[in-house]
Amino acid sequence: MSLPNSLKDTFSPAEIHFLTENELITILPRYSMNGLSLITTKLPKIRAMNRIQVPIWLALILKAQRKCNIVPPEWLNLKKLQDLYQFEVTTLESFSELPYNWLEISKIFFENASDDLADEVYKLKSLVQDLKEIRLIKIKKGLTLVNESHLQLDNLSLMEINEIRPFVVSVMNKLTDLTDAVAPEIGDQEVQEEYEDDDDDEMYEKE
Amino acid sequence: MYGDHAAKLVNEAKRAQNLESLALFQDELIRSIVKETKDLDRQKDMLGQDEFSDRADQAQVFVTHLCMRRNKRCLLAYEKLRAQRLDQLAWENTEPELTNHNEIEYFKAYSDILIDYKSSFAEVDLSGSLVPPKDVFIDVRVIKDAGEIQTEYGVFNLTKDSQFFVRKADVERLIQQGYLQKI
Numbered sequence: 001m002s003l004p005n006s007l008k009d010t011f012s013p014a015e016i017h018f019l020t021e022n023e024l025i026t027i028l029p030r031y032s033m034n035g036l037s038l039i040t041t042k043l044p045k046i047r048a049m050n051r052i053q054v055p056i057w058l059a060l061i062l063k064a065q066r067k068c069n070i071v072p073p074e075w076l077n078l079k080k081l082q083d084l085y086q087f088e089v090t091t092l093e094s095f096s097e098l099p100y101n102w103l104e105i106s107k108i109f110f111e112n113a114s115d116d117l118a119d120e121v122y123k124l125k126s127l128v129q130d131l132k133e134i135r136l137i138k139i140k141k142g143l144t145l146v147n148e149s150h151l152q153l154d155n156l157s158l159m160e161i162n163e164i165r166p167f168v169v170s171v172m173n174k175l176t177d178l179t180d181a182v183a184p185e186i187g188d189q190e191v192q193e194e195y196e197d198d199d200d201d202e203m204y205e206k207e
Numbered sequence: 208m209y210g211d212h213a214a215k216l217v218n219e220a221k222r223a224q225n226l227e228s229l230a231l232f233q234d235e236l237i238r239s240i241v242k243e244t245k246d247l248d249r250q251k252d253m254l255g256q257d258e259f260s261d262r263a264d265q266a267q268v269f270v271t272h273l274c275m276r277r278n279k280r281c282l283l284a285y286e287k288l289r290a291q292r293l294d295q296l297a298w299e300n301t302e303p304e305l306t307n308h309n310e311i312e313y314f315k316a317y318s319d320i321l322i323d324y325k326s327s328f329a330e331v332d333l334s335g336s337l338v339p340p341k342d343v344f345i346d347v348r349v350i351k352d353a354g355e356i357q358t359e360y361g362v363f364n365l366t367k368d369s370q371f372f373v374r375k376a377d378v379e380r381l382i383q384q385g386y387l388q389k390i
Binding site: 002003004007017018061 | 341
């Protein structure tokens with residue numbers, strides 16, 4: 001079909017990265033540029049040494065040309081990450097309040113703008129990795145609660161949801177099917193019978 | 208038992224689902240299923256003549272009918288899977304080796320519809336790469352000698368093992384066709 005099976009029910013990591021690149025981020029430009037009005041966004045007028053918010057994709061292009069510094073978000077520093085990690089360790093029922101795309105943002109910084117980070121990159125990297133792992137453990141624990149009706153996933157990032165989506169959705173669908181089969185509602189039954197009748201008619205027509 | 212051939216066909220379809228290339232069309236198997244269905248039909252007609260008097264006859268007509276329905280379902284499932292595969296190949300712009308002339312016709316017709324549809328969105332390359340763009344410029348290495356190739360945006364001289372730094376949009380097609388390798 002037009003869409004390969006691997007992309008049918010979920011996003012690929014590249015697509016999540018693409019979504020993230022449309023978010024705004026603060027930069028400190030080193031040169032001036034006139035604003036541009038593009039069809040998706042309007043790029044603001046950039047003045048050297050004046051902080052300004054631009055889409056991440058533009059920030060990355062400017063960064064690659066060494067024409068700006070990217071300002072890290074307020075959660076991407078040692079102190080804040082340590083606090084978040086403490087919260088994760090002490091509060092076992094909920095996830096800490098990280099932005100929905102924290103994994104991508106931190107990856108973008110580590111790969112493209114590691115010189116703009118205030119703290120040592122290797123420490124930040126290991127903290128981000130720790131956060132990722134402890135959240136993964138919590139997710140796995142939470143999966144024991146999967147049921148046929150709902151699941152609460154506050155503060156879970158897009159990538160983390162994406163990773164468990166194929167599994168959780170299919171399991172929940174199965175559970176829903178099983179529950180419905182045990183206690184069928186009257187409405188459902190009627191629909192079912194109607195459908196079977198249709199099938200019969202079709203068959204006779206063919207013959 | 209009736210339905211055994213059909214079960215074989217469905218198993219075959221399931222196996223082919225995970226294959227890279229399109230599997231051969233199961234001509235023999237399908238013909239035997241159709242023959243079986245025809246036999247069942249004849250049997251049903253014969254039973255239906257004596258006005259459904261007997262309960263045993265009624266049961267037999269019903270079961271015969273179920274067998275025929277089962278066969279139909281299996282055949283349709285098989286064909287549907289193949290049709291989906293053919294659609295996918297049409298989107299990827301690769302010509303499959305088909306033996307069944309119905310399928311050849313279907314593939315041609317679907318490709319025509321696709322070209323029709325694509326031409327109504329001239330400025331979007333609908334069958335292009337589905338990976339979101341990340342870099343504007345990329346390094347590519349030539350892996351197959353192709354001589355001079357004219358793209359929409361200019362001329363490349365593709366000699367093997369040479370390297371280019373080009374705009375991604377220009378070479379996407381050539382990467383898809385296997386002349387270039389992204390670095």
